[in-house]
Amino acid sequence: MERGFQAPAQHWLPGHRGVDLAAADGAPVRAPADGRVAFVGVVAGKPVLSLDHRDPDGDGLLRTTYEPVLASVDRGATVRRGEVVGTVVVTGISHCAQGCLHWGARRDGNYLDPLGLLGGRVRLLTPWSRP
Template identity: 45%
Template sequence: MAASFDAPDGRWGPGHRGIDLRTAKGADVTAVADGVVTHRAVIAGRATMSITHDSGVRSTYEPVASDLAVGDRVRRGQPVGRIGAGANHCAPRTCLHLGAKRAEDYLDPLPFFGARRVILLPVP
């Protein structure tokens, strides 16, 4: 993983609203869960897409070049696009930025994959 989640203190505050996963240009991007494509556009030079899942959580992916359209239904593991060329906030490396949001709240995507945060305790 290139960068981890850092929740913003406020809606417009600084933070990292997802995780960055190292990858290569042209790599397949797959849906993290069943859902419907609810956004696909280029924002700040980055191809972005969002999938709203049956749970109500919305996953966001960037930079992803996709032929899917808003309203298309996808299944978990289905290819939804490829890592696109162009702006990448991990430059000079290439990464997939994966975000998760429920309503207005940004969520750490890692727990959705069964990952847990490790907390180191002092040795007595």
């Protein structure tokens, strides 16, 4: 992980509203759960993808957001857990030195640490080769 979640003291104050995961240009981005594509577009010069999921801890929706991601799905499309929904696009606007995927999550308009949604299970897929 390049940078962790840091909740702002108030909604309008600075913070880090998600986590930055090291990722190479072109790395696939997969849906973490079944859901629907809520947004595909550009925000502050970066390509963004947002998915709405049924909230596992309530009756409402949970929105997850990914950037910078070139979406391979359209707004309104239904996605399944594990489906590739886009690819990481390393841009000059990224706040990670080598490129990363910013993953954010909101419940009822409140930002939360997306790593908490994993239930203690983290699976990182990285290239591996023998020396």
